[in-house]
Amino acid sequence: ALLTLALADSLPTATDVAPAAALYRRLGTPEALLADLRRAIVDSVWGKPEAPRSGEQFNALTEALATPVRAVTASVTATVLDTLRLWREVEKQLDRATTLPLLELAADLRDQLRRLVYPGFVAHTPQQWLPELPRYLKAAGLRLERALANPAVDRPQRQALHPLWAAFWQADGDPAADPAWQELRWLLEELRVGLFAPALGTLQPVSVARLSRLLRERTG
Numbered sequence: 001a002l003l004t005l006a007l008a009d010s011l012p013t014a015t016d017v018a019p020a021a022a023l024y025r026r027l028g029t030p031e032a033l034l035a036d037l038r039r040a041i042v043d044s045v046w047g048k049p050e051a052p053r054s055g056e057q058f059n060a061l062t063e064a065l066a067t068p069v070r071a072v073t074a075s076v077t078a079t080v081l082d083t084l085r086l087w088r089e090v091e092k093q094l095d096r097a098t099t100l101p102l103l104e105l106a107a108d109l110r111d112q113l114r115r116l117v118y119p120g121f122v123a124h125t126p127q128q129w130l131p132e133l134p135r136y137l138k139a140a141g142l143r144l145e146r147a148l149a150n151p152a153v154d155r156p157q158r159q160a161l162h163p164l165w166a167a168f169w170q171a172d173g174d175p176a177a178d179p180a181w182q183e184l185r186w187l188l189e190e191l192r193v194g195l196f197a198p199a200l201g202t203l204q205p206v207s208v209a210r211l212s213r214l215l216r217e218r219t220g
Contacts, residue, residue, distance in 0.1 A: 003046070004038045006062045010069040011038045012077050020077070023084035027119045033080075036123035041076050044127045045069055079131050080122055086137035087117045093144050101151035108158060108165075109140055112192070124176075129186045132203070136189045139197035146196075157195040160208045164188065164215060171219050184214055 004011065014021075014034055021030035045068040052058040090113060097106040116133060125133065147154040168188060173181035190202045191211055 002058070003042050003062065003065065004035075006058075007042065007066060007069050010066055010073065011041060012073055016077060017080075020081040020084050023081075023088055027117070027121075032119070033122065036120055037077065037080055039123045040080075040125075040127065040130060041069060041073055043123075044072050044076060044130075076130070079134065082134040083117065083137060086134055086141065087113060090137055090141045090144060093141060093148070096148060097144065099151070102147060105144070105147050105151065105154050105158065108162070109144060111165075112136075112140060112189075116189075126182060126186070129189075132186075132189070135193065135200055139193040139200050142200075143192075143196035154196075161191065161195055164191070164208065164211055167215055167219070171215075173218060181218060184211070184218060187211055187214070 012034065014030060017030065017034050017037060020037075021033050024030070024033045027033075042065070045065055052061050090109065094106055094109060097103075097109075116136060122130070143154065165188060168184065173184075175182040175185045187204075187206055188211065190204065191206045191208070193200050194202050194206050
């Protein structure tokens, strides 16, 4: 909080986030979004937080972070805006998925969306994964477009994914506290891209077999 105040001149303003805030209004206030965005930016450049123990240390830390904060402010703000735009687009597309063959797909996508975009997601999404949210949402949109044209094409991949997805969220692991569990959580998003929109690419090789093995290792 003190760093956010000290670095205010380098961080986004209410005007900067107004376009994103308009899309975020169903989730929270513009003030909440701005606070979360500023926190995410500071977190992204303060890789190994260690509290300064004196005024001199605090000033030195502020000076050291000022340049990197300015460098990432535009990119993080753009990522959040892209995320919210794509989220709203997929939600609008989902309003068309009302026929019986599409109900399971729509339920799966709504579950995915609520775990990606929620009140406070900007601050709570791990910094290394926040830039990937637009890609995950693009993949969801491409998947839905394809299924709207032919619902049958989605079924094999969905049947492969669903047991892993359900098992992960029903297990006792805590992504916030366990780095290995956190990695598995986001590899599941990478698997969604690989299954439903492979043209977008994944950050690393993923497969149902690999994630099944990782899940068994994590859950014993």
